[in-house]
Amino acid sequence: MPTVRSDFSGPVDLGGMQAMCSRAWSPSARFHPGQLAWNRYSHAEEPDRVGADEAISLWRVGDEVVGFGWAESPDWLELQVDPAYPEVAGDVVDWFEDWSDAPRQSAVVMEGDGVEPVLRAAGFRPDRDGWHLTHHLLDLRELPQVPRVAGYRLRPVEQGEASPRAAVHRVAWAEFGPSRVSAAAYAQVMRAWPYRPDLDWVACEREGRMVASAVVWLDESIGVALVEPVGCVPAHRGRGLAAAVTLAALHRSRELGAHTAQVSPRGDDDYPGPRRLYQSLGFRPVARTVTWTRSMD
Template sequence: MNTADLAARLGCVGRTWTPQQRLHPGNVAWASARGDGSTNPDIALTWGNPLWGFADIWLPPSGARPASVTLHLAPGMTAHQLAIAIDEVLRVAPHVTAEVSLQQTELVDALSGRGFHRADGPWFAQLWRGLADLSDLRAHHLPDGYSIRRVRRDELVERVEVHRRCWDPVRIKQLLNLPVTGEEPGSSYSIEKHLAVIGSPVYREELDLVVEAADGSLAAFALGWLDPEAGSILFEPVGTVPAHAERGLARALCAELLRVARDLGATQAVVGPRGDGAYRVPRKVYEGLGMREVAQFVSFTNR
């Protein structure tokens, strides 16, 4: 994605952002760097000038499965505008699955009117809190031997490696109680991807935090994305190295991230963990920081 396209998408998402909207500018930046593990889409569609909607479409290799679509249509669009966008998606990919916010009722209604229904499978919760009073976060502190700091510019390799260890596909399968075959690839996160993250116009090095262990290694990390217009920060992603898990590192790290974001002008924070029961741990971590559910993001399909 070129700089102009990214800027247009960031503006489109930022102009209408509320905690009930599925995409935050941070999601757009993270996905554009392919930090989320996605590949470049097969088809990209846009609507409006200035932009009021866009879609990325990944076509299945055999056509047997629905195409996967990331769809953003700004809240407040008319039924006619929503119909134009959805119909254009269906012209290039007749069978699709897209994740939407249940709170964006006009979009849900437009999809339902074209034969879409809620798909089986995981869904995500949007958790939110205000940042006016952070006194409750004093209870979240690190164990002895650990410290929180901003990532240094001379430790790019270490910063990428801590992400890869936290989000290793085998580990994620184990956390989800899925079978491990032994043929899983390693994490796709790379120096090139992190450089793209750093190059994003909404990246702030003050919000790229790590936990350092007593031996100097990185034990956890958390990346925050600040949208100054809405005064909102998104956590995406957060991780703890397996050897340092279950010590409260992620919660203490995110508590510090909230304090830093507040000092930078943020007034609210959001994060989107799994909402279903298959993987409860991240949600419990964030709820322990006083965050509560304000929206549900679910998949709709016409297959």
Template sequence: MTDLELATAADVRLMQTLAQRVTATRPELINADASYGELAWIWGKGHAAQGAHWPRKLWFAGKAGADGGEPVAWAWAQLPRQVKLSDGSVKDITGAYLAYQIDPGHAELVDEVIAWYDHVAVGLERTVLPSAGDTYALERWAAHGYTSDPSELGDHGSWTQLNERDLTDLEEPVLADGFRFLTADEAGPEAAVRAHVDAWHTSAYSVEAYESVRATAGYRGDLHLLVRAPDGTMACSAIMWLDEVNRTAEFEPVGTHPAYRRRGLARALLLQGMHLARAAGATHMTVACLGAPGYPAARGLYYSLGFRPFTRDTPLIKPATAPVVTPATARDSAPAPDRDSGPER
């Protein structure tokens, strides 16, 4: 195994098994981008266009995957790259970002994760989002020179908070006349993609990316919900990811067309989604949102539906340093993928 092996669908499935174990025992330690549904969504929507810039490493208890060992840690770097957006613009990502997760029983592996990240992102500005509840990891990141990211501490930081509620006492959804719920199975791929792109107008999402999302473990077209307006526009949409092991479901992403906001459609969509998730076997629901003060709309909607904050990210940064250029580091620090400015929620 080299330090620049790229993340594959099989890797993501192994990462999801670790997410399920951590969710069962220490859910407050689930890192940003490391939940069961988030892993599938991020990999599916981006790997075709950006996966060549996504090196990863996995740590196993016992022998590796195929030989029966189970993953106890993983690290997934997103390196500098260009991202072509749906409005025709191109976004240059110049720094590195790390998603990672460690089994609480193997917390000492955080030092190996940090060392691997510093190696593959040598010379680059490096960011990471540990869980605020993981005090040991935060101490170790600080010991390796990572500090609070000042650009993330203001009103418009892109860190996220996780919100949760149980699925008892659900209100019934109410749609205005002429609006209708559809699943992605009913609406079809083009409608599902258009709903997302209209909500996130600079998204790089595409039908090709959606096909990859559909192929990930946990995706179900009957748990991908849309609202169709009387004129045929897909006014809002959300995917629900059902973790059958823990009987929990996650909304990711959630989005509403700008022309249809503030009409109660997202509220109705989320209520209908929770009813569908409960019918599929879930007893608990989560949804993430941007947590900075400058983004109150989604947070207020979720609170009005009974969600309450559970945990949050701690944005850390390590400044770029000039690398010592050797043949090995020249390969390792070649331009790699960029990270989107924030989750499409």
């Protein structure tokens, strides 16, 4: 059957993208379905519509999505192609070139992905020494116990707590700039598949205020639980709270049938803290991203 391209039109299309990522998941696959849910719903004010400087396009064979391109801006492309349909990679790159008017364009893919030869042929060149993400995996049979942290209570988030849950995320990530994760955005996250409140854990101080958090996204069809994101309020760091909420959420995911956990921290030396945290819990690196860039001048 021929491939058919269509532009993103809302939740049904995101579901098709997630289904492809679930079907094609491997330790070296770019996206877990939970990552797409977080990326789409935690930031976009109108997630069912693409933004002014954004474009998303999908390629289908019959009813199945077999590839997609997500241009988060005119100079930045995220993409994934089902390995069973490698020819779609060229269509995605051509689509991005037609849509973007940026003089310098970058695309992020996994190292060794079948998309890389297509990018090279289109004039992109890799930067293997710069910023990148590293997929880490953990066999949940080897999951450490949840530590007790004096003075804090660990618990899952409850429905109706989107506002305080968004607030703890914003404070934890404020050092990277103003966060767009509002209470309304987090409410969207909580309605998205495969979010579950019993896999969204927080640490609360004695007065009940949330001070650390971790979300785990479980794809039950493949038994893989993605950790994304984790954060701790600066004044409460150094006590092991980020590790504690992560482990608590992962223990619950194991109870629900997960056998593997995945997390994708930075792999370069500019921001090593999260990588060290996850490796201290037993996560081990298995694959990494590479940014490919070309000049259109």
